[in-house]
Amino acid sequence: xxYLELKSIKKSFGLxxxxxxxxxxxxxxxxxxxxxxxxxxxxxxxxxxxxFETASSGTIEVDGQEISHLPPxxxxxxxxxxxxxxxPNMTVAQNVGFGLKLAGIPAEETRVRVAEMLEMIxxxxxxxxxxxxLSGGQQQxxxxxxxxxxxxxxxxxxxxxxxxxAKIRVSLREEIRALQRExxxxxxxxTHDQEEALSISDRIxxxxxxxxxxxxxxxxxxxxxxxxxxxxxVGTLNxxxxxxxxxxxSRLSIDGHEVTSTSPITAPVGAKCTVALRPEAVVIGPAHSxxxxxxxxxxxxISFLGAVVRVRVRFGDHAVSIDTFNDPxxxxxxxxxxxxxxxxxxxxxxxxxxGTNPPAGAATARRHEMA
Amino acid sequence: MKKSRFGPWIxxxxxxxxxxxxxxxxxxxxxxxxxxxxxFEAYRVVLADPHFQASFTYSTxxxxxxxxxxxxxxxxxxYWVQLRLPHLRPIIEFITLLPLVIPAIVLVFGYLRMxxxxxxxxxxxxxxxxxxxxxxxxxxLALPYIYRAVDxxxxxxxxxxxxxxxxxxxxxxxxxxxxxxxxNVRVAVLSGAFLTFAIVIGEFTIASLxxxxxxxxxxxxxxxxxxxxxxxxxxxxxxxxxxxxxLMQVVGRDRRAAKPxx
Numbered sequence: 001x002x003y004l005e006l007k008s009i010k011k012s013f014g015l016x017x018x019x020x021x022x023x024x025x026x027x028x029x030x031x032x033x034x035x036x037x038x039x040x041x042x043x044x045x046x047x048x049x050x051x052f053e054t055a056s057s058g059t060i061e062v063d064g065q066e067i068s069h070l071p072p073x074x075x076x077x078x079x080x081x082x083x084x085x086x087x088p089n090m091t092v093a094q095n096v097g098f099g100l101k102l103a104g105i106p107a108e109e110t111r112v113r114v115a116e117m118l119e120m121i122x123x124x125x126x127x128x129x130x131x132x133x134l135s136g137g138q139q140q141x142x143x144x145x146x147x148x149x150x151x152x153x154x155x156x157x158x159x160x161x162x163x164x165x166a167k168i169r170v171s172l173r174e175e176i177r178a179l180q181r182e183x184x185x186x187x188x189x190x191t192h193d194q195e196e197a198l199s200i201s202d203r204i205x206x207x208x209x210x211x212x213x214x215x216x217x218x219x220x221x222x223x224x225x226x227x228x229x230x231x232x233x234v235g236t237l238n239x240x241x242x243x244x245x246x247x248x249x250s251r252l253s254i255d256g257h258e259v260t261s262t263s264p265i266t267a268p269v270g271a272k273c274t275v276a277l278r279p280e281a282v283v284i285g286p287a288h289s290x291x292x293x294x295x296x297x298x299x300x301x302i303s304f305l306g307a308v309v310r311v312r313v314r315f316g317d318h319a320v321s322i323d324t325f326n327d328p329x330x331x332x333x334x335x336x337x338x339x340x341x342x343x344x345x346x347x348x349x350x351x352x353x354x355g356t357n358p359p360a361g362a363a364t365a366r367r368h369e370m371a
Numbered sequence: 372m373k374k375s376r377f378g379p380w381i382x383x384x385x386x387x388x389x390x391x392x393x394x395x396x397x398x399x400x401x402x403x404x405x406x407x408x409x410x411f412e413a414y415r416v417v418l419a420d421p422h423f424q425a426s427f428t429y430s431t432x433x434x435x436x437x438x439x440x441x442x443x444x445x446x447x448x449x450y451w452v453q454l455r456l457p458h459l460r461p462i463i464e465f466i467t468l469l470p471l472v473i474p475a476i477v478l479v480f481g482y483l484r485m486x487x488x489x490x491x492x493x494x495x496x497x498x499x500x501x502x503x504x505x506x507x508x509x510x511x512l513a514l515p516y517i518y519r520a521v522d523x524x525x526x527x528x529x530x531x532x533x534x535x536x537x538x539x540x541x542x543x544x545x546x547x548x549x550x551x552x553x554x555n556v557r558v559a560v561l562s563g564a565f566l567t568f569a570i571v572i573g574e575f576t577i578a579s580l581x582x583x584x585x586x587x588x589x590x591x592x593x594x595x596x597x598x599x600x601x602x603x604x605x606x607x608x609x610x611x612x613x614x615x616x617x618l619m620q621v622v623g624r625d626r627r628a629a630k631p632x633x
Contacts, residue, residue, distance in 0.1 A: 052535050072538040083529060085536035089554035099540035143536075150540060 001064065003028035003186050004049070004154055009058035011044050011210075018044050020210040022058070026203075029184040031177065033197040036207035037233070042190045045207075046156050049188065051075050062153055078147030082159040084139040086131040092142050093118070093127035099150035117145040120179065137168040144176065148183065155180070157189045161196060173200050194234050198222060206230045223278075228351045231276045238277040238320045242350075244269055250350070255316035259293040263350035274351050279323040281347035284311065284332075284339055292342040295320075299333040313341055394609065401602035413603035417593075423604075426589035433502075433585065434571035437509040438564045441517045444510065446560065449521045450552055453530050467518040470511050475576040482508060483580065501581050508577045512570060517563035524559025525552070558622055565619040569612045 002025030011019040019041040026032050034042035047053040049060060051072035060068045067075050086095050093114050100110040118124045121141040131139055140160055147155060157176070161169040177200040180187050191197050197204050198218040206213045206221060206229070214221060214230040225231035232239060242252040247265040251258060252275065267273050287294040297315040309332045311322045322341060324332070333339045404412040417423050452463055470478070486494035486504055494504040530552060537547045553560070575587030590608065594601040 050535070050539060052538075072535070073541045073543060075539075076541075077539060079536065079539040081532050081536060083532050085529070085532040087533060087537070087551055087555070088528065089551070089557075098537070098542075102541045102546065146536075146540070152539075156539075 002026055003030075003063055004188075005059075005061040006045070006049070007059045007061070009045065009048060009060065010056045011041070011048060011053060012056045018210050019048075019055075022210075022212055024205060024212065024215065026186055026188070028063075028186055031180055031187045031189065031200060031202045033189045033191055033201040033204045034207055035191055035194060035197040035204050035234070036213075037192060040207040041210040042205075042207045043158060046158055046188060046190050049154070050077055050079050050156055076150070076152050077154045077156060078150065078152035079156040079158065080140070080143050080147050080160045082162050084131070084136070084143045084163075086139055086143055086146070088131055090130075091127065092123070092129050092131070092134070095131070095142055096127075096146045096149050098146065103150060113149055117149045120148075121145045121175075136164050137172055140164065140172060141175070144179070148179070148185070153186070155185050155187045157187065159190055159192070161191070161193075169196070176200065198234070204234075206233060208233070225276065225349065225351070228274055228276075231349065231351055236279050236321065236323075238279065238282075238318075239351075240275050240277065240318050240320070242273055242275045244271045244273060250345075252348075252350070254295065255318050257293075257295040257315065259295070259348060260345050261348040261350050262346045263348070265350055276349040276351055277320060277343060277347060279310065279321045282320060282322040282341050282343045284313075284322060284324060284341055286340040287342040292344055293348060294340055294342045296338060296340045299335055299337050299339050302332050302335055304332075311339075313339055394606075397602045398606050401599055401606055404599040413599040414607070417600050417603045417607070422584075422589055426584050426586045429584055430572050430574075430586035433506060433509060434568045436506050437513055437571050438517075438567050440506065441510050441513045441567060442521075442560055442564070445514070445517045445521055445563075446553060446556070447548060449518065449525055450530065450548060453522075453525055454534060463518075467514045469514075471515050475512070475574075476580075478508065478511065479577045479580045482577075495581065498583075501583060505578060505581050505583050505585075508581075509567075509571050509574065512574065512577070513563075513567040516566040516570070517560075520559045520563035520566070521556055524556035527559075528552075528555045561622045562619045565615040565622075569615040572611055572615075573608060 004024075004026040006022055006024045009019055009022040010017065018039075022041075022045055024032070034045060036042045044053060048055050051067070051070060055068060058068075059066055062075070062077075086092075087098065090098065096117050097110045097114045100113055105113070114127070115124065118127055121144060123138060123141060123145075126134065126138065126142075131142070134142065140163075144160070160176070161173055164172065173196055176189075189197070189201065198221070201218055203215060203217055204221045205215045206225075206227075208227075208229045214226045216224075216226075221230060221234050225234060228239070231237050240254050242254045242259075244265055244267045245251040245253050245258060247267060247269065250261045250263060250265050252261060252265070252273070253259075254275070261275065265273070295315055297313040297320070299311055300314045300319060301312040303310040303312075304326070307326055308323050309326050311324065311332055312319050313322060320341065401413050402409040402411065404410060404416070448463065452459055482504060483495065484490075486492055488496045494500040533551050533555070534547050537551050542550070572586055574585065575591060578585035579588050579591070586608070590601065590604050593604055
């Protein structure tokens with residue numbers, strides 16, 4: 001049985017339904033990320049788990065116990081906020097010990113537990129400092145220690161890294177993951193940063209317009225996105241318009257090139273559909289086996305990104321971005337030259353219609369950081 | 372082209388003279404009680420007067436009670452308006468501005484009409500109940516100052532997130548108010564408190580019409596009957612008010628500003 005279970009959760013603010021119908025089962029000790037753009041409902045779901053918002057309908061269960069009706073203070077769910085939310089009038093040690101004091105833990109035990117927590121976040125010498133004397137990264141580590149000190153059943157992290165600079169973000173997310181593994185605490189992490197979600201999660205819930213668009217491991221979400229939105233939101237992706245040639249054999253036509261996919265096609269012959277192709281799945285050079293799809297186009301743009309070279313190749317109406325590792329022995333094609341590109345049949349994903357359009361005006365959708 | 376600083380200096384000098392000259396003249400006059408020499412005789416007489424001591428003590432106690440009652444009413448109100456009822460903010464702000472718009476004389480006549488000895492709640496029936504009525508009137512007068520100070524203080528600390536953080540750690544609303552919110556708006560509350568103290572110490576209209584022995588009525592009585600003592604009293608009243616203002620500035624200097632984060 002799942003440790004945290006959300007069943008048919010819905011939430012409306014006035015006439016606006018921000019969470020349409022949300023179901024999720026999280027195992028004990030699992031690290032699940034809610035990933036999506038602003039306004040997709042991810043923070044609202046998190047706040048409903050914490051008890052700061054009440055679901056319009058549906059139930060939330062933790063360890064088999066229904067908690068939907070409990071106030072936040074009774075739920076035993078720890079939370080870390082984007083804005084740190086340390087109590088400015090208290091020292092670091094007092095902040096970390098606040099929950100323990102409220103729980104009636106004896107002073108001596110509180111002192112020991114606070115010292116343990118400060119040791120755990122590698123700030124044992126800063127117990128007497130006030131929050132304003134700490135850097136953003138230190139403050140967020142203290143907030144994490146404060147949330148974990150009371151040994152909550154579930155830890156909720158609401159974009160905890162968003163206010164930090166890039167370097168601290170990477171190191172702190174690794175620390176968070178290590179602590180979570182060490183304590184075995186069930187964790188929900190809300191982020192709009194796909195790299196963060198992909199790097200630290202056991203599973204990702206891709207959220208879009210109040211629904212869970214796709215739930216899966218980072219590997220599944222990245223490599224086999226189920227919807228156009230999941231495909232376009234996670235990673236860099238080429239979205240191409242194709243015409244169905246033979247649905248039985250999954251054959252399609254893209255700008256006059258016949259290609260084959262391994263995805264099943266239900267649309268009839270002549271129907272239009274959207275296919276997706278990861279930039280790193282495409283190889284420059286002619287096909288050496290009949291298993292690979294081949295297309296010929298013109299090198300339109302070459303961007304040198306250091307370890308990676310990004311080449312944009314145009315085929316009629318479509319342009320495809322291709323990422324290749326920078327190999328000093330194999331220079332990239334020159335702009336304006338004809339190039340053959342190939343890709344595996346499995347890499348050509350035929351996307352089901354999710355009712356959303358691909359990003360306007362671009363065949364390549366890139367979503368690294370969305371507000 | 373370099374602009375001349377002469378103009379601004381003239382304006383500032385005129386401003387300073389406008390405020391300081393009457394004060395200096397009053398102070399100088401207050402020292403002239405003994406013929407031919409400057410002395411603090413007027414101050415000695417005033418400070419030794421039991422009526423001064425009684426009226427000053429009365430006003431001080433009233434000011435402290437006003438501060439306590441004002442804080443008890445306003446801090447939770449501002450907290451709940453910010454947290455749960457933000458749509459009520461314009462209404463609350465309008466209500467808190469009323470004492471600035473309605474003259475004290477109108478307010479006290481309203482009170483006398485509502486709470487006179489033949490009304491359904493005869494608060495003016497005895498000295499004790501009139502004291503309570505005066506306290507309520509002072510809390511009303513202090514409302515704009517305490518409300519604005521506390522509201523500004525609470526807006527600066529992200530009350531909502533701090534409340535949610537405390538709730539997730541198991542804190543009740545009362546605990547949050549006492550242990551998190553109040554200490555973090557301490558500076559704002561103290562600013563409002565000193566302002567309230569200064570206002571109550573100098574208040575005359577309401578206390579006079581309710582016939583209570585406050586410092587203001589004593590000041591008026593002395594002014595009508597004596598020559599030098601009123602000047603000494605005026606200087607004492609200024610000193611008290613300025614002390615309150617200086618204290619407000621001192622506590623208003625956030626100790627956190629002194630040390631930058633690193």
